[in-house]
Amino acid sequence: MRMVVTDNKKRIYDIPHLEAAGMEGGHFFRLSRADFIKLPHGSELFTLPGRIPVGYDPAINKFSVFSNLYAVAAFTSPGYTVTHNTAYLESPKAAMLPLFSYGAVTSFKGEFYVAAVRVDRERRQDLRFMDIDNVKTGVKEIIKLFPKNRLIRHLKGCALTYGCPAAKNFFLKRYEAPLPTSPYCNAMCIGCISHQPKKGCSITQPRIKFKPTPGEVAEVALYHIKNVKDPVVSFGQGCEGEPLMVGDILNESIKMIRQKTSKGMINLNTNASLPGTIAKLFDEGLDSIRVSLNSVNTKYYTAYYKPKGYSFKDVKRSIKIAKKKGGFVSLNYLTVPGFTDLKGEFSAFKDFIGKHKVDMIQWRNLNYDPVRYFTEMRIKPAYADMLGMKYVINALSKRFPKVITGYFNPSNRRIKRGKRL
Numbered sequence: 001m002r003m004v005v006t007d008n009k010k011r012i013y014d015i016p017h018l019e020a021a022g023m024e025g026g027h028f029f030r031l032s033r034a035d036f037i038k039l040p041h042g043s044e045l046f047t048l049p050g051r052i053p054v055g056y057d058p059a060i061n062k063f064s065v066f067s068n069l070y071a072v073a074a075f076t077s078p079g080y081t082v083t084h085n086t087a088y089l090e091s092p093k094a095a096m097l098p099l100f101s102y103g104a105v106t107s108f109k110g111e112f113y114v115a116a117v118r119v120d121r122e123r124r125q126d127l128r129f130m131d132i133d134n135v136k137t138g139v140k141e142i143i144k145l146f147p148k149n150r151l152i153r154h155l156k157g158c159a160l161t162y163g164c165p166a167a168k169n170f171f172l173k174r175y176e177a178p179l180p181t182s183p184y185c186n187a188m189c190i191g192c193i194s195h196q197p198k199k200g201c202s203i204t205q206p207r208i209k210f211k212p213t214p215g216e217v218a219e220v221a222l223y224h225i226k227n228v229k230d231p232v233v234s235f236g237q238g239c240e241g242e243p244l245m246v247g248d249i250l251n252e253s254i255k256m257i258r259q260k261t262s263k264g265m266i267n268l269n270t271n272a273s274l275p276g277t278i279a280k281l282f283d284e285g286l287d288s289i290r291v292s293l294n295s296v297n298t299k300y301y302t303a304y305y306k307p308k309g310y311s312f313k314d315v316k317r318s319i320k321i322a323k324k325k326g327g328f329v330s331l332n333y334l335t336v337p338g339f340t341d342l343k344g345e346f347s348a349f350k351d352f353i354g355k356h357k358v359d360m361i362q363w364r365n366l367n368y369d370p371v372r373y374f375t376e377m378r379i380k381p382a383y384a385d386m387l388g389m390k391y392v393i394n395a396l397s398k399r400f401p402k403v404i405t406g407y408f409n410p411s412n413r414r415i416k417r418g419k420r421l
């Protein structure tokens with residue numbers, strides 16, 4: 001499991017006599033073959049500016065540092081959860097890393113491997129099934145059908161300019177279609193990919209600038225539901241703020257959709273900040289919610305989400321209401337090795353799953369600088385407190401046999417299958 005680095009010309013090397021090391025919360029780990037999987041198709045390799053690579057030297061049983069080279073990390077494709085970050089030390093004055101996740105990489109028999117586990121087998125966002133020419137054909141076809149629909153034009157930009165897999169799937173008539181609606185948000189997440197207050201940390205896609213009408217939303221949703229066998233349509237996308245901020249549009253859209261069809265799942269990806277609005281949406285016909293959180297500890301939740309006008313109590317109330325109304329509840333668990341697998345985080349999360357009768361855990365890598373995150377959370381994690389991401393994922397799967405482990409918003413058939421892959 002050779003160490004992989006780049007030089008100042010971004011040429012990638014492996015160092016045969018050194019092993020790749022992992023990092024959790026600034027602590028270095030010696031990794032073994034069992035920690036790695038082949039780099040999944042569609043993943044990307046990054047060279048990290050201002051990051052000095054750290055490897056393990058078995059000859060002297062020590063970690064070694066290379067100040068004239070750069071660390072390499074993998075941004076894994078959807079469906080995989082990183083268990084160890086790439087190991088590095090920050091150079092003085094290094095800038096914050098952009099909003100991606102940074103998995104440990106090694107080379108083995110001429111191929112790249114990453115420290116990650118597969119949590120979902122669906123090929124929903126597998127680029128091998130998303131030919132860009134087919135996407136373009138779909139764009140032409142659907143815009144011709146709905147020339148006045150501004151939301152479809154917005155999704156065209158998402159698919160062709162920003163490469164959004166959800167928007168591409170809409171134009172390919174596959175799996176799940178996105179229904180972005182809200183230019184506003186009542187949180188200021190440090191890792192928000194559509195709005196960044198801080199200088200120096202760029203967003204990965206701009207926020208939608210208009211509120212689509214319920215008619216425009218329903219047109220997109222109904223077209224998708226009609227043309228896909230086991231469809232999901234989802235409010236709450238990376239290119240918008242919080243959909244609950246435009247609850248009336250969601251309510252009216254769901255009413256228009258359910259007046260025409262009972263097919264498919266209507267899902268809401270949300271920060272679950274407004275329990276009253278959540279209640280109305282389920283009364284109107286919403287089927288499922290996916291609640292995003294980095295922690296169930298209020299202090300870490302608040303440090304990440306910086307909520308405005310709501311608190312973590314409201315989030316818990318929303319989940320209770322959703323369950324009471326028979327809704328399917330997923331948690332979009334934003335994971336960071338060295339934080340998520342801390343004993344305290346693990347036991348609090350375990351209690352939360354049991355108490356709130358959560359139906360699914362979506363293990364999502366948090367796209368954030370893996371060293372600066374701990375500064376933001378004001379925590380210096382202890383090595384002895386780390387259980388390992390793999391342990392945490394497996395232990396919760398065993399502890400809650402009915403709770404689905406995955407990555408993607410489930411369709412009706414997926415829910416029926418439960419834990420069966």
Ligand code: SF4
Pocket residue numbers: 185186187188189191192193194195240241242271
């Ligand atoms: S809740 Fe969503 S849209 Fe709002 S700041 Fe957080 S990530 Fe961004």
